[in-house]
Amino acid sequence: MxxxxxxxxxxxxxxxxxxxxxxxxxxxxxxxxxxxxxxxxxxxxxxxxxxxxxxxxxxxxxxxxxxxxxxxxxxxxxxxxxxxxxxxxxxxxxxxxxxxxxxxxxxxxxxxxxxxxxxxxxxxxxxxxxxxxxxxxxxxxxxxxxxxxxxKRPLALIIAAMCTIAVGILKLPLLPTMLVFAPIGILATWKLKA
Incomplete structure (x- = not known):
């Protein structure tokens, strides 16, 4: 089986x-x-x-x-x-x-x-x-x-790269960056699994 x-x-x-x-x-x-x-x-x-x-x-x-x-x-x-x-x-x-x-x-x-x-x-x-x-x-x-x-999750890699660029290169504060990208990542993952 x-x-x-x-x-x-x-x-x-x-x-x-x-x-x-x-x-x-x-x-x-x-x-x-x-x-x-x-x-x-x-x-x-x-x-x-x-x-x-x-x-x-x-x-x-x-x-x-x-x-x-x-x-x-x-x-x-x-x-x-x-x-x-x-x-x-x-x-x-x-x-x-x-x-x-x-x-x-x-x-x-x-x-x-x-x-x-x-x-x-x-x-x-x-x-x-x-x-x-x-x-x-x-x-x-x-x-x-x-x-x-x-x-194997290109969308997750794109969001991770965008966060890295925002915080590491553009020097944006971590908390606001996470507050923007975390919901986007959650929503995108949820939509892909639905």
Whole structure:
């Protein structure tokens, strides 16, 4: 007995996922994410949740990121709360966000104390320039991975490109841009599926 292609492609991402993470797994996952993702957690978050632990499919991550970018606050913080809520309710949300911010908070305070003492050192300025270049590379790589699930949806790619041009090139404010393009994207997607 064969199933239709639409059904099998909808089920395929679910078959690749593991069991829902426990509260402890959510805490440990986001703790490691917080410890390894200084200055650019989003690329590592996608890799952890989609590729390594398979908590979400690529499409689910892209959809969740779109929602979290529209909400106030940091994207990764919103994602950690949303993923925790999805799998383990409020306890999962709390475990996820505590895992994400606990160790980095301690490390940032310690580094702030060290930076205050050595801020005029030229070697430190070169170190930060190198870190900025690496972070930019990670961001570009993540943008490609996030856009990949949209490759078969040209309208979504057009809207994403228009948002990028509006905010990145024309320097329009993010919130008004999202308030214009989000309803257009929702309406267009709804019309195409109808």
């Amino acid at each position: 064969t199933s239709s292609p639409a059904v099998s492609s909808d089920i395929r991402p679910l078959l690749q996922q593991h069991e829902p993470p426990s509260i402890a797994e959510l805490f440990r996952g986001f703790l490691m994410l917080g410890l390894t993702g200084f200055g650019g957690v989003l690329p590592l978050a996608r890799r952890m949740m989609v590729e390594d632990r398979r908590w979400l499919s690529g499409q689910e991550f892209t959809d969740l990121l779109g929602l979290c970018q529209f909400l106030p606050g940091g994207n990764i913080i919103n994602i950690s709360v949303a993923v925790g809520l999805k799998f383990r309710g409020w306890a999962g949300a709390i475990a996820s966000i505590l895992g994400l911010i606990a160790a980095p908070t301690v490390i940032v305070v310690a580094l702030g104390i060290v930076y205050d003492r050595y801020q005029d050192d030229p070697l430190l300025h070169h170190l930060f320039a190198g870190l900025a270049a690496a972070a930019a590379g990670l961001l570009i790589s993540t943008a490609v991975k996030i856009a990949w699930p949209l490759r």
